[in-house]
Amino acid sequence: MSTYLQNITLKVWRQDGPADGGRFEHYNVPEISDEASFLEMLDVLNERLINEGKEAIVFDHDCREGICGTCSLMINGQAHGPARMTATCQLHMRKFASNDTIVVEPWRASAFPILKDLMVDRSAFDRIIEVGGFITAPTGGAPDANLIPIPKPVADAAMDAAECIGCGACVAACPNGAANLFTSAKIAHLNMLPQGQAERFARTEAMVEKMDEYFGSCTNHGECEAACPKGISLDFIALMNQDYRKSKFKNRKSLSRT
Amino acid sequence: MSVALDPKVPDGPLAEKWDNYKFEAKLVNPANKRKFKIIVVGTGLAGASAAATLAELGYTVDAFTFHDSPRRAHSIAAQGGINASKNYHGDGDSVHRLFYDTIKGGDFRSREANVHRLAQVSSNIIDQMVAQGVPFAREYGGLLDNRSFGGAQVSRTFYARGQTGQQLLLGAYQQLARQIGLGGVRLFNRSELVDVVTVDGRSAGIVVRDLITGEITSHAAHAVVLATGGYGNAFFLSTNAMNCNVTAAWRAHRKGAYFANPCYTQIHPTCIPQSDDTQSKLTLMSESLRNDGRVWVPSKIDDERSAAQIPENERDYYLERLYPSFGNLAPRDISSRAAKRAVDSGRGVGPLKNGVNLDFQSAIDRLGFDTVWERYSNLFEMYERITGEDPTKTPMRIYPASHYTMGGLWVDYELMTTVPGLYCAGEANFSDHGANRLGASALMQGLSDGYFVLPYTIGNYLAPMLNKPTPGTDHPEFKASELAAKERYHGYVSIGGTKSPDHFHRELGRIIWDYCGMERTAEGLEKALAELPGLYDEFKTDLRVTGTDEGINQTLEKAGRVDDFFQLGMLMCRDALEREESCGGHFRVEHQDAEGEALRDDENFSHVAAWEWTGDPMASIRNKEELTFDNVHLAVRSYK
Numbered sequence: 001m002s003t004y005l006q007n008i009t010l011k012v013w014r015q016d017g018p019a020d021g022g023r024f025e026h027y028n029v030p031e032i033s034d035e036a037s038f039l040e041m042l043d044v045l046n047e048r049l050i051n052e053g054k055e056a057i058v059f060d061h062d063c064r065e066g067i068c069g070t071c072s073l074m075i076n077g078q079a080h081g082p083a084r085m086t087a088t089c090q091l092h093m094r095k096f097a098s099n100d101t102i103v104v105e106p107w108r109a110s111a112f113p114i115l116k117d118l119m120v121d122r123s124a125f126d127r128i129i130e131v132g133g134f135i136t137a138p139t140g141g142a143p144d145a146n147l148i149p150i151p152k153p154v155a156d157a158a159m160d161a162a163e164c165i166g167c168g169a170c171v172a173a174c175p176n177g178a179a180n181l182f183t184s185a186k187i188a189h190l191n192m193l194p195q196g197q198a199e200r201f202a203r204t205e206a207m208v209e210k211m212d213e214y215f216g217s218c219t220n221h222g223e224c225e226a227a228c229p230k231g232i233s234l235d236f237i238a239l240m241n242q243d244y245r246k247s248k249f250k251n252r253k254s255l256s257r258t
Numbered sequence: 259m260s261v262a263l264d265p266k267v268p269d270g271p272l273a274e275k276w277d278n279y280k281f282e283a284k285l286v287n288p289a290n291k292r293k294f295k296i297i298v299v300g301t302g303l304a305g306a307s308a309a310a311t312l313a314e315l316g317y318t319v320d321a322f323t324f325h326d327s328p329r330r331a332h333s334i335a336a337q338g339g340i341n342a343s344k345n346y347h348g349d350g351d352s353v354h355r356l357f358y359d360t361i362k363g364g365d366f367r368s369r370e371a372n373v374h375r376l377a378q379v380s381s382n383i384i385d386q387m388v389a390q391g392v393p394f395a396r397e398y399g400g401l402l403d404n405r406s407f408g409g410a411q412v413s414r415t416f417y418a419r420g421q422t423g424q425q426l427l428l429g430a431y432q433q434l435a436r437q438i439g440l441g442g443v444r445l446f447n448r449s450e451l452v453d454v455v456t457v458d459g460r461s462a463g464i465v466v467r468d469l470i471t472g473e474i475t476s477h478a479a480h481a482v483v484l485a486t487g488g489y490g491n492a493f494f495l496s497t498n499a500m501n502c503n504v505t506a507a508w509r510a511h512r513k514g515a516y517f518a519n520p521c522y523t524q525i526h527p528t529c530i531p532q533s534d535d536t537q538s539k540l541t542l543m544s545e546s547l548r549n550d551g552r553v554w555v556p557s558k559i560d561d562e563r564s565a566a567q568i569p570e571n572e573r574d575y576y577l578e579r580l581y582p583s584f585g586n587l588a589p590r591d592i593s594s595r596a597a598k599r600a601v602d603s604g605r606g607v608g609p610l611k612n613g614v615n616l617d618f619q620s621a622i623d624r625l626g627f628d629t630v631w632e633r634y635s636n637l638f639e640m641y642e643r644i645t646g647e648d649p650t651k652t653p654m655r656i657y658p659a660s661h662y663t664m665g666g667l668w669v670d671y672e673l674m675t676t677v678p679g680l681y682c683a684g685e686a687n688f689s690d691h692g693a694n695r696l697g698a699s700a701l702m703q704g705l706s707d708g709y710f711v712l713p714y715t716i717g718n719y720l721a722p723m724l725n726k727p728t729p730g731t732d733h734p735e736f737k738a739s740e741l742a743a744k745e746r747y748h749g750y751v752s753i754g755g756t757k758s759p760d761h762f763h764r765e766l767g768r769i770i771w772d773y774c775g776m777e778r779t780a781e782g783l784e785k786a787l788a789e790l791p792g793l794y795d796e797f798k799t800d801l802r803v804t805g806t807d808e809g810i811n812q813t814l815e816k817a818g819r820v821d822d823f824f825q826l827g828m829l830m831c832r833d834a835l836e837r838e839e840s841c842g843g844h845f846r847v848e849h850q851d852a853e854g855e856a857l858r859d860d861e862n863f864s865h866v867a868a869w870e871w872t873g874d875p876m877a878s879i880r881n882k883e884e885l886t887f888d889n890v891h892l893a894v895r896s897y898k
Binding site: 064121 | 310314325327330331332382385386395396397399402418421428431433435445499533534541639643644710713756757758760761802804805809810
């Protein structure tokens, strides 16, 4: 049977819009099941706020299965809260105790402007993908899927990188607000596959330079990997840096000569 | 006065229909394509693949999503895999077998020609996705791996760990992102469709609400594609994402698009049971787990022992017992009802006795821990995060939950609704799954519609419109729709009642689940239809939405969606009441055989029910599309 946590104090960041200065507001949650997820606890609080005639706390969320990457939240200063490899939507109240005070903030990064309360604008991520995070393969006429065998370790490594959910925790956790883990995960996913070779260096160059327009620089703190709900490895940043360096002096006309 | 619908199925033998259609379809010259504007609403598998492909062809495309990014649509949560009749393993698969399995899986309530086309293009989808860099699972030799899924006796399911939907959606999203970068697609994110506009009966465009500013704007186009997903959230608790809603399809319905088979809803057998009353959604555990997990409950009623304490001979592996040839891989509807009966008989497991066991012990004994872990690790980890229990040590507890909706907007062979120029793709349409969808077929259908069907069929509609004037956003119909939408959203904040949108959604969901869920009776449905209008009236008079209709207001967004779910809920119950038979996910208690299996009535109900809006969901008109089966024999669907 579920047990109940008593007397949780929430300090929640409320901000009316991008121009507003914002402030913390305190809310008491007298009782909540330890089976409830963190967002369900916010749902309960929001319903109470509506009943009291107040505006509900705005936060992004959708699938609540840890895969869509919509949810965010800095919880007690940690991106996605205290559970490792867990997005906020999969964090459960059993990770907390009665009488806890929990501080809830939006992602803090200059590339992710706050829209309202806990909701931020992460569209800079889309801008990075749009310049190279793809393999140019227009619909129709693709060769048989088994034409090019891909060794299992290669496919597995590409999949490790491809698991990124684009939530932005890496940026929020980074003291520099860098997006190197996000960008490198997509670059590694595509650059490791045989299908991705033709555009490998053009992709890397375009994505890294677009990233630099919005985000801070990586200084190898490693906070991103620790915060990542999918456990994306820092190794991919090394791989990205390697390919970025190569992209600067590789003669693209002689690409096939490795 | 009801009408008979014409699905416009092309002539010729089944296997040649699609080729014949493609040859007959009118083409738009490459240089002229940019003169046509196409709106695509929704950026899941169907929407993203359609928008990207149409832009590659040269059309001018505007894509709309209510998400912050097109990468987030709920296609992303599909776990298990995608079917294709590649027959890479030489185990007897073929286009015809995939076609037949899908028709049979749908309990002979889908349209032959559409399903056959789906089976035909299934192989192209795998080729296309591999070319785009989707990291499907591979064998050591580097070739693609497959697994089995419910309702099939061949291994035809391609997968990417337990995140196939994610990888396919990211593939389609990346292709869409490329087009956005190239300027072929304009993206409108955080924008929700609030009305569909028709002029002289033809689709003219849409009206959307900007979820950041609250501004309501019109967008005109030559053709509109709705790829806006299913309506499983009508049940309140479902495996759908929190923001999934029926609004786009429903608003189109109110403008003349018929809504087909709303009572065909799929209850997925393997979800984590509800744990308490604050629960906001249910989480699915992929059906692929049934490849290696064995479903059982204690043989004894009210057995208080833990799973480990119950000896083998006191366990009832009821799927293996009832359906020996398919066993734990019996189709979803059948597995779900069997689980409900086991729990209803007092043999449920878990603290609330509301689940059945899905046990991996024998797979671990047979294959070793590492192999089982590699196959399902992410699912095991997700289960442990949610429940706090390790499924490799104690069996998973599972129970059915609303998951997918086979019903949706009626479309013809070209995926056009009853409104000319308005198309519907993916889960939002009704077309390919009949009364029950097989596992790993939703991803297949979404990508089939978006990549390989719409790009051909839309051209056939557009070609004759070249250089002819079309209504702009200054047309009075757009202005009227904008005004109505503004009044609607302003209305919600002005009611000043006492109860939140979630309160009403929960109450609505309870009624729909109790009376229009896994088992339905005439008495229950009549009770639901008696209760719903009263609750809906209360919604309209006692709703409380705090904040204003300007700027970000998630409570207001929810209110609009719940409003549409109310109207749909009434139609679901009416459809379920009128369909006096059991088929697939629609199980009427009055229509079952001596062993409790569904009894179809092919003589009277071998048709699609397509509902026509009249202004009141309680008074919609039921039209029919007769289903004819020239290539399969209508059999009793047996998985024994």
